[in-house]
Each structure stands twice: as C-alpha cells, then as structure tokens.
Amino acid sequence: MCGIWAVFGSDEDVSVQCHAVHTIGHRGPDAFRIENINHFRNCCLGFHRLAIVDDIRGMQPMRLYTRPQIWLIYNGEIYNHRMLDKTYDLSVSTDCDGEPLIHLYDKLGPEAMAAQLDGVFAFCILDTANRKVVLGRDTFGVRPLFKLHTDNGFLAVCSEAKGLFGLSHSMSDDQANIEVFPPGHVEVYDLDLHGRAFLKSRTRFNRSGQPPVYKTFVSPDSAVRKRLMSERRVGCMLSGGLDSSLVAALLVKMSKEMGEAYPIQSFAVGMEGSPDLIAAKKVAKYLGTEHHEVIFTPEEGLEVIPDVINHLESYDITSVRASVGMYLLSRYIKQKTNTTVVLSGEGSDEVAQGYIYFHKAPSAEEAHKESLRLLEDLYMFDVLRGDRMTAAWGLEIRVPFLDHQFTSYYLSLPPETRRPKDGVEKHLLRSAFVDGQLLPHDIVWRPKEAFSDGVSSVRRSWFQVIQDFCEEQFNDNDLQEAQNLYPHNTPRTKEALYYRKTFESKFPNKAAWIPYFWMPRWSTSSDPSARTLKHYKQ
Numbered sequence: 001m002c003g004i005w006a007v008f009g010s011d012e013d014v015s016v017q018c019h020a021v022h023t024i025g026h027r028g029p030d031a032f033r034i035e036n037i038n039h040f041r042n043c044c045l046g047f048h049r050l051a052i053v054d055d056i057r058g059m060q061p062m063r064l065y066t067r068p069q070i071w072l073i074y075n076g077e078i079y080n081h082r083m084l085d086k087t088y089d090l091s092v093s094t095d096c097d098g099e100p101l102i103h104l105y106d107k108l109g110p111e112a113m114a115a116q117l118d119g120v121f122a123f124c125i126l127d128t129a130n131r132k133v134v135l136g137r138d139t140f141g142v143r144p145l146f147k148l149h150t151d152n153g154f155l156a157v158c159s160e161a162k163g164l165f166g167l168s169h170s171m172s173d174d175q176a177n178i179e180v181f182p183p184g185h186v187e188v189y190d191l192d193l194h195g196r197a198f199l200k201s202r203t204r205f206n207r208s209g210q211p212p213v214y215k216t217f218v219s220p221d222s223a224v225r226k227r228l229m230s231e232r233r234v235g236c237m238l239s240g241g242l243d244s245s246l247v248a249a250l251l252v253k254m255s256k257e258m259g260e261a262y263p264i265q266s267f268a269v270g271m272e273g274s275p276d277l278i279a280a281k282k283v284a285k286y287l288g289t290e291h292h293e294v295i296f297t298p299e300e301g302l303e304v305i306p307d308v309i310n311h312l313e314s315y316d317i318t319s320v321r322a323s324v325g326m327y328l329l330s331r332y333i334k335q336k337t338n339t340t341v342v343l344s345g346e347g348s349d350e351v352a353q354g355y356i357y358f359h360k361a362p363s364a365e366e367a368h369k370e371s372l373r374l375l376e377d378l379y380m381f382d383v384l385r386g387d388r389m390t391a392a393w394g395l396e397i398r399v400p401f402l403d404h405q406f407t408s409y410y411l412s413l414p415p416e417t418r419r420p421k422d423g424v425e426k427h428l429l430r431s432a433f434v435d436g437q438l439l440p441h442d443i444v445w446r447p448k449e450a451f452s453d454g455v456s457s458v459r460r461s462w463f464q465v466i467q468d469f470c471e472e473q474f475n476d477n478d479l480q481e482a483q484n485l486y487p488h489n490t491p492r493t494k495e496a497l498y499y500r501k502t503f504e505s506k507f508p509n510k511a512a513w514i515p516y517f518w519m520p521r522w523s524t525s526s527d528p529s530a531r532t533l534k535h536y537k538q
Contacts, residue, residue: 001387001396002060003027004073004145005046005163006124008133008155008189009196014044021046023162026311027075029394035061037071040128042195047073050394052230052341054095064093067106069129074098075159076121076143077398079226084116097229101125110134114186114205118226118404122181124157131191136205140347140402141183141379144387148178153196155189157181160388161313161507173508180513183379223403224250227343228258235265235339237329237397238289240279241446242430243345243354247400249438251343252287265339269294269329271301271462279446286440294332296325298465304328305466306502311392312384315489315503315511317496318518318528319385321463326389334393346386347401349448350374351410352426353418356448357520359425364415370521371411371418378402381518463495463527470494489517492526 003024007017018034025032028048037043047060062072081097084090090103097119104113105125120142125134135157137145148156148164156167161180165173181187185204189197224247228234234255236248252264266289268280277293284291301324308323309315333339349355353367361367383399390397400406410418413428421427430444474494482491482500488511491497496517503511519528 001027001050001391001394002075003048003159003163003391004060004075004122004124005158006044006073006126006133006156007167008040008043008126008191009153009194010042010044010167011154014042017167018044018046020163020165020167021048021158023165024048024158024160026394027159027391031059033059033061035071037126037128040126040191040195043126043191045071045073045124045126050340050396052077052232052396053097055231057094058096058098060098062096062098062102064099064102066093067102069127070102070106071126071128072098072102072123074101074121074123076119076123076138077227077229078117078119078121079229080116080118098123105134110136110186110188111203111205120398120402122159132200133189133191133197134186135181135189136186137181137183139184139404140375140383142383142387142399142402144379144384145181146178147181148176149197149199150177153192153194153198155197159391161510161513162310175509178510180380220246220400220403220406221250221254223400223406224343225254226403227398227400228254230341232340233262233265233338234341234343235267235333235337236289236343237326237345238266238268238280238283238291239276239345240268240281240283240443241276241345241448242426242444243348243401245279245283245345245439245443246433247343247345248283248289249287250400252289253438263288263290265290265292265337267292267294267329267333267339267342269296269325269332271296271298273459279443283439283443286443292332292337294329296328298460298462300328301325301462301465302469305499307392308389309499309502310506311388313388313507314380314384314514315496315499316381316514316518317493317499319381320499321466321528322382323385323389324462326385327392330390330393330395333395340394341396341398342390343398343400344386345401346382346397346399347375347378347407348426348429350378350382351401351407352429353420354426354448355520356425357523359420359423360522361419362522364419367419368411368415375407380514467493467495470498473498486511488512489514 005021025048028050030051031049034046045061060073078097081100084100085092092099114136120138122137122143122145146161156164158164164178168176187202188200190200238244238248266284270277308327386397482497491500
C-alpha cells in the first residue's frame with residue numbers, strides 16, 4: 001500500500017500546497033519524497049511508500065535513465081510484470097513491478113498499456129516531452145484514486161480525498177468538485193505552456209490480447225499464488241467463513257511448497273464469544289497457522305468510529321459497521337506483529353452470489369445481473385473498506401477473489417449453476433472444495449455471516465450496540481430535521497444520522513461520493529444486517 005499525490009497547473013506556490021500530501025502519510029510509512037518538476041514549476045509529484053518489492057530501487061516518483069521524460073507515481077501491484085518484460089522485451093532495470101508501466105506507455109500508449117496489466121493499480125504519469133498527464137485505475141477499483149479538476153486547468157490527484165482539501169484557491173473545500181476516479185478507466189490530459197491540464201480523452205480500457213471471458217478453468221490457487229509477490233511477511237485475515245478460510249488454506253499450502261522460513265500468521269477479530277472467533281480458531285488449528293485474536297468491547301468499538309469514518313471517507317451504514325472490526329484488527333497487526341501484507345476474502349460474495357438475499361433472486365439471470373452490479377460498485381463499499389482500514393495502519397491488503405482471470409471465468413459459467421442451491425449460498429464454490437483436503441467439512445458449508453455480524457457477540461449484535469448508543473445521542477426531532485439537512489441519502493435512523501454528521505464534519509458537502517446506501521435486494525428489511533433477513537433466522 002502506498003499513497004500518491006500530484007498537482008498540475010497550480011496558481012499558488014506548490015511548496016505550500018505540497019504539505020497536503022502528508023494527510024496520506026499513513027499509507028506509506030517507510031519513505032517519503034516530493035518532486036518539483038524542472039520546467040514545470042507549477043507541477044509537483046508526491047509519494048508515501050510502503051516498501052514491499054525492491055526496497056533499494058523502488059522509490060517514487062520513478063524515472064528511468066532511458067526515458068527521462070516520463071515520471072511515474074503509482075499505488076498497486078502488477079502481478080504479470082515479469083511476463084510483460086519478456087513479452088515486450090522491456091529490459092527493465094529494477095525488480096519493481098511498476099517499472100513496466102513506463103516502458104509500455106512509451107511503446108503502446110496509455111490505453112493499450114493499461115489493458116496489459118494484470119493487477120491492481122492507481123497511477124499518474126507525467127510525460128514532459130509531450131506535455132501530457134495520464135491517470136488510470138484498475139478494473140474493480142481495488143486501489144483508490146481521487147481527483148480535483150477545475151475549469152481553468154488546475155488538476156490534483158490523490159489516493160485519498162483528504163489530500164485534495166485546501167488546494168483550490170478559487171473555491172472553498174465544500175464547493176470543490178473532488179471526484180472519485182472511476183475504476184477501469186484511463187484519462188489523458190494535455191498540459192498548456194503554464195502547466196494547466198485539460199482533459200483530452202477518457203477511455204474504459206479492455207485487456208488487449210486476452211479473451212473477454214476465460215473459458216478454461218482458472219483456479220483460486222493461481223489467484224493466491226500471484227499475490228505472494230512480496231519481500232515482506234505475508235499473512236491473512238481469517239473470519240472462519242468460507243472465503244477467508246479458503247484463502248488462508250491456499251496461502252498455507254503454497255508457503256509450505258515454497259519453503260518459507262516462517263509460519264503464516266492468521267488474524268481474527270470479534271466481540272467476546274463471536275461466531276467468527278470460534279470458527280477462525282478452528283480453521284487456524286486445522287491449518288497450523290500462528291493465530292492471533294483481537295477481542296474488542298462495545299466501548300472500544302464505539303470509540304474508534306470517528307477515526308474509522310475519517311479513514312473510510314464514507315458514511316454508508318454497513319461499511320462503517322464492518323470497518324470497525326477491520327480497523328482494530330489492522331491496528332493490532334501493525335503494532336504487535338511483523339506481517340505487512342495481508343490476504344483477505346473480499347469479492348467472493350459479489351462474484352459467487354454469497355449474500356443471503358441471493359436466495360430471493362427471482363431468476364438465475366436476475367441473480368447474474370445483481371452480481372455484475374455489485375462488482376461494478378464494489379469500489380464504493382467492501383473494496384473501500386478493505387483498502388482504507390488496512391492503509392490506516394500501513395498495511396497492504398490483497399484480494400484473490402477479485403483476480404480478473406478468476407472472476408471472468410466464474411462469471412462465464414451458466415447462471416443457473418451459480419445460484420444458491422439446497423438453501424446454501426455459494427453452493428458451486430463450496431462444492432469445489434468438499435474433498436476435505438484444504439478445509440474441514442463444516443467450514444466449507446458454514447452459512448454466510450456478514451463481516452459486521454460475524455464479529456458480534458451471540459448475546460448482543462454489534463449493530464444493536466451502535467443503535468443503542470445512537471439512541472442516546474439524538475432525539476426524534478434531530479432525525480426529522482435530517483430530511484431538510486441531507487436531501488441526498490437522507491438518514492432514516494439515528495445510527496445513519498450519527499455517521500452522516502461525523503462524515504459532514506470532516507468532508508462537508510461530499511455526500512455524493514456514494515450514490516446510495518448498500519442494502520440487500522429482494523427484501524423488505526430496513527436494515528443492511530443479514531441478521532434481519534428471514535432466511536438467516538431460519
């Protein structure tokens with residue numbers, strides 16, 4: 001995990017503006033650099049580094065002796081970087097997985113370059129020879145990117161929105177149009193003689209040279225294997241559900257095959273007696289991991305909610321609930337262990353129809369459409385949570401289930417085979433691992449628990465703890481007034497009002513960053529918790 005930041009076409013002193021880059025210092029605690037570009041005095045590139053690969057030569061902004069006109073800052077991992085070097089005879093000079101971006105941009109152009117990348121990324125390229133700026137982001141938006149672009153050509157980009165506040169002198173922060181950069185897109189800007197940036201093209205890229213759908217079996221094994229690319233210790237988050245348990249099992253298996261010198265560390269979080277803690281301990285014992293538990297009290301969870309919302313940059317109800325546990329777990333990993341890269345099971349529910357409400361899908365085709373919709377919007381919810389809660393503590397999260405080869409293959413299977421079956425969600429995925437070699441039978445068939453529900457005490461759900469707390473913070477008049485204060489995504493509960501007020505205090509008038517609240521479909525539930533659904537109760 002790293003943090004990137006840049007400004008172009010500034011009318012102010014960039015030496016003053018560049019202090020904003022330190023708002024994302026948590027993303028890259030190992031090193032920091034900021035560069036004023038020669039002959040582009042109103043342009044500046046900043047970078048906070050979490051060193052994972054090539055500790056010596058991996059610092060950014062990256063610039064090569066062979067292509068000195070191209071400057072690169074990026075956050076991500078390019079898993080096919082060695083294959084790209086061989087395929088295109090790039091003659092790379094470092095072990096950095098990002099270096100091929102410079103070569104491929106020079107050889108192929110921005111759109112074709114992005115289409116070749118197998119990985120997760122957010123990048124900014126400055127081409128001083130051709131006076132261009134290129135921005136890009138991976139297919140599912142696993143790595144974040146925000147931008148601020150004004151009509152007069154001022155352009156600023158950052159891994160998190162908070163790094164763009166206070167940059168535009170022509171308008172206040174609540175008026176500034178700070179936008180989420182769309183996943184799967186490349187934008188090209190022309191720079192005028194004053195360094196001001198004007199949008200030339202916006203393209204949704206496809207991966208050239210690869211079929212649009214993988215018709216041959218692509219195993220989760222390969223998705224996990226490529227994500228072991230690291231010079232730092234790799235561990236896993238383990239809830240005891242199918243997704244994280246499967247990732248953990250494959251990680252343990254491959255680490256043994258590779259002869260790693262250290263045991264895999266697994267990490268679980270929950271309130272006292274939570275289902276996740278119990279299941280995770282069973283999986284860890286079966287796999288032989290060095291297992292760590294983080295048990296938090298209701299008071300500890302409530303205390304960190306404001307910090308969670310500040311890092312999350314969202315007020316979505318289910319995202320905030322689920323982020324608390326991951327935030328506390330990430331804090332523990334950073335402070336108590338030497339694991340830096342953590343694998344996690346995010347994305348499986350969207351790809352494999354794992355949410356409990358999929359039982360109510362009216363048809364296989366509608367369920368398929370819902371999977372596609374969830375994946376399209378994932379960067380605003382679970383992917384956002386995973387990135388921000390780990391980055392808050394200088395960790396790097398990797399999500400094998402969002403490997404584009406695996407997702408493409410799985411979604412190409414007949415819709416009917418991917419539906420819940422016999423009352424069990426993700427039936428097809430579970431069936432592929434019933435031989436008992438990787439996981440115990442009861443873990444393979446463990447029913448779905450939402451992250452914010454799985455961490456709950458069996459006596460009192462985490463969402464009930466929050467709702468009881470919020471009941472004391474607001475009265476009914478406050479909730480009624482919210483209808484006038486917040487016309488977009490109007491809070492309907494005191495919990496939602498608490499999150500919104502906290503969000504607005506940090507990011508005023510930026511509620512449009514999320515277009516809607518995450519909620520189960522085909523359901524009459526007014527709360528996103530899976531525990532409110534009829535199928536869960538059964």
